[in-house]
Amino acid sequence: MENGGMIDPKSEEVAIAVRDVQQQFNINNQQVQALKQVDFSIAINSFTLVYGPSGSGKSTLLNVLAGLQPPTNGKVTVQGQDIYSLKPDELAHFRANRVGFMHQTNHWIKSLNVIENLSVPLYFLGYSRAKAKKLAMIALERVNMAQYAEKSPLVLSGGEQQRVAMARALANDPVFIIADEPTGNLDTENGDAVMNLLLTAQKEFRRTIILVTHNMEYISLADHLLKIQDGFVEDIPSxxxxxxxxxxxxxxxxxxxxxxxxxxxxxxx
Amino acid sequence: MQKLSSKKYDSIPFSVMIFLAWKNIATKKLRSAITVLGVVIGIGSIFFLLSLGLGLQNLVTNEIIGNQSVKSINISSPNSKIVSLNSENVDRIGNLSNVENIGVSYSFASSLKFNGSEIDTITYGIDKPYQDLSDFNIIYGELFSKDAVQDAYLNKAALEAVGLTEDLEQVVGQKIDLVIPIKSDADETEISQSFKIVGVIDSGAGSEIFIPSVVFEQEGVEVYDQAKLIVSDADGIDDTRKQIESLGFETTSPIDTIDQINQIFRYFNIILVGFGAIGMIVAVLGMFNTLTISLLERTREIGLMVALGGRHKDMRRLFILESILLSVIGSIIGIILAVIAGGIINTVMNQFASGRGVTEGFDIFATPWWLVSGLIIFMALVGLAVVFLPARRAQHINPIDALRRE
The missing domain is CATH 1.20.5 (Single alpha-helices involved in coiled-coils or other helix-helix interfaces)
Incomplete structure (x- = not known):
């Protein structure tokens, strides 16, 4: 990324390309323009940091990237595939297969233990319980949480939960990991540990990372900056x-x- | 990395769906147990009552029909002056296509001298096929052999009438004297003859004596009182009856009685099911309540599963599976408990009856497999209907709304 984070959108190196994306919502009969005009590309194996004030459209952008929110206009292409041209079931498969998502607050299936929670995306990919468990265990070992496999995720501390969430985002072997303020509820030490895991995922396991954060001290970890403000995304050269x-x-x-x-x-x- | 645009892909295995549904039921132990209990009571009470109704129906049918075959037809003549049941007509009926075997019987009022008393009895003269088709309930000795002429057997009522109730083995082999007046068109004669007792049967409340029909044939009696036949194909029994009736005879069949019994019990069973239905309403409300609360509690979990790659229809199926699991578990337990309860009551009733001199055991509860499987399938269908609304709502949960931070 010698040209300062800017990459040719047609390049093979592109993981995600966002073109002319607009997003409107109708809230109480009022038109709200969450994303006004968004164009950017994210390179494979890059670490992108998205920042901007609250209400600037960050969450909407992440949902659009994660295959959860079809945009009103425009195209989102992941590895050459226009994801919103997929049928709903194919889009669900895309989420199970290509996206790892870490939320600020951790969400769990309460009736399942840690290893079964990690297996959920794999279940939706058609893996049997035994096979899913094997793969999930590998992911759990990567975040050094293997000893908690049979525990309920609810008894873990916030930092431990974030590590398990990281493992869940890795378990399905996704193209890219979206981390939506993963350190928001953590102290500095645990926050740094999560960042360390994200960097490991990028460097060691060759993942593409998209991190949304308010903590601008993490800016040094990123090799691509996206600033979002009032529904516009600005590509900041490194x-x-x-x-x-x-x-x-x-x-x-x-x-x-x-x-x-x-x-x-x-x-x- | 794999190619993205592959159209073919795997979806969540059914066994994993059952696992997820089961996990959720097993985690909410108390709530699931209470919901299942509702189904247990509903299905259990319906099963208990229907099993009682069917058991009583069987009991009554067996008591009335006894060993009579549903393939048999009894034939008599409504007016012997116009059409008489003579050997010519019996042969004609015997040659009908569906008739397998036909037997005839005479019946006459008679007087019996035995054991020092003289009583009035009915004497039946029957041939071998008639005896075979009648399935007499023999309690001592034996029936006629093929060529018997001097043999007779009588029923318990006749023995009681002459004051013999015990020592049946002493009765067999003894001689009896019978006087049978025979009325024919021209003259009046009578048969006065001795017979040797070969057996004792249990039938009827009045005194009855059975002797070979040959005795009457030798005296020139031409008109039988009754004929009995058995058909080879039970489905064709109605046609055969119509053919016989077109000759001018009257027919009856155990099927007529069974039809009447069934009709009475149909209404009885409907009333029983009506009582059970009250329990079902409780079960259905409990299920609906549980599934709706489960939906509200798990909105976020469902959103999470969709975000992690679950299809919307998978969420609907998950709820349907949970509902069917609750229904099937509840109905199986309900049926097992109903069978146990019925077994206990039946045992108590049998002991009570045997204490009062009833020798034969009986079953007032029936547990046919079609009722067991039918009720389980029925409850599963009820579960499907109950889960319709919650499942539809689960399918339409938007993951973004569900996972929005507070």
């Missing part, structure tokens, strides 16, 4: 990374100053 950092620090300073103003005015009232 050469501009220091500029971004400066602007972020500047924004933080500004915000601190703004809040102290607010505090003063509040007292005056």
């Amino acid at each position: 050469t501009d990374r220091s500029k971004v950092m400066k602007r972020l620090l500047h924004d933080v300073n500004q915000r601190i100053e703004h809040l102290s103003e607010v505090k003063k005015n509040a007292k005056a009232i």
Whole structure:
């Protein structure tokens, strides 16, 4: 990625290509434009960091990428396949086969133990219980959680749960892993451990990582930055990374100053 | 990495679906147990009552029909002056295509001298085929052999009438004297003859004596009182009866009685099922409640499964499977408990009856396989109907809404 994160969309190296994507929602009879005009490509085996303020359309973008939300307009292509031209059942198979998803809050099937929860995407791919368990165990060993295989995921700590969720995202051998603020509910130590796992997935297992985060300190891990604001996605060249950092620090300073103003005015009232 | 556009792919194996459904039922132990209990009570009570109804029906049918074959037809003449049941007509009936065997009997009022008393009896003169078709319930000795002329057997009622109730072995071999007045068109004669007792049978409430029909034939009696035949094909019995009736005779068959018994019990069973249906309503409401609560609780889990690659129809099927599992488990347990309860009641009733002198054991509960499998299938269908709405809602859960953070 010598050209600063920008890649030729037609290249074989492209994992995901997003073209002219728009997303409208109809909420209480009001048109809401969540994604206005989105174009970008993500290279195979890259680590993409998506950042932007709350309500900027991050979640919508992730759902569109994960094959959960057909866009109002535009195309999402994964390894040359226009995923929203697939029939609903084929799209479900795409999710089971190609996407690993980590959420901020962990979701589990409460009646299943850790290893069975990990097996769920494999079940939907048609694996028998025994075969799925074998594959899920490999994924669980990768995150050093094998000893918890027969436990309920609900008794694990937040950090442990995130590691298991990571294993679940790896178990089905996906093309790309979407991590939606996976460190949001964790302390720094556990957060770093999750980041470490994501980096391992990228470097060792050759996965494509898409990370959404508010914690801008992770910016150094990424080799591709996407800034999302007001429904527009901006591809930030890696050469501009220091500029971004400066602007972020500047924004933080500004915000601190703004809040102290607010505090003063509040007292005056 | 594999190619994406492969059209053919595997979906979740059925065994794994059952595993997921079972896991959810097993995790919610108390709720599942109460739901199953509802089905147990509903199906158990219906099974218990129907099994009682069918058992009583069998009991009554056996008591009335006894050993009579449903393939048999009894023939008599409504007016012997117009059509008489003579050997010519019997031969004609015997030659009908569906008739396998035909026998005849005479019957006359008579007086019997035996053991020092003289009583009025009915004497039947029967031939060998008639005896074979009648399935007499012999309690001591034997029936006629083929060429018997001097042999007779009588029923318990006749023995009681002459004051003999015990020592049946002493009765056999003794001589009896019979006087039988015979009325024919021209003159009145009588048969006065001795016979040797060969057996005792259990039939009827009045005194009855059976002697070979040859005795009457030798006296020139031409008109039989009754003929009995058996058909080779039970399905053709109606046609055969019509053919015989067209000759001017009257026919009866055990099937007539069975039809009447069945008709009475049809209404009886409907009433029993009506009582059981009250239990079913409880079961259905319990199932619906459980499945609906399960749906609300698991909205997020279903969203998660869809996000992880589950198809929407898989979610519907998961709910259908859970409902059918609850139904089938509940109905099997219900039927087992009903059979056990019926067995206990039946044993108690039998002991009570034998304490009052009933020697033969009886069954007031019937457990036919068609009832067992029919009720299980019926409950599975009820489960399908009950789960219709929850399953449809499960199918339409949107994973994005379900997984949205609070």
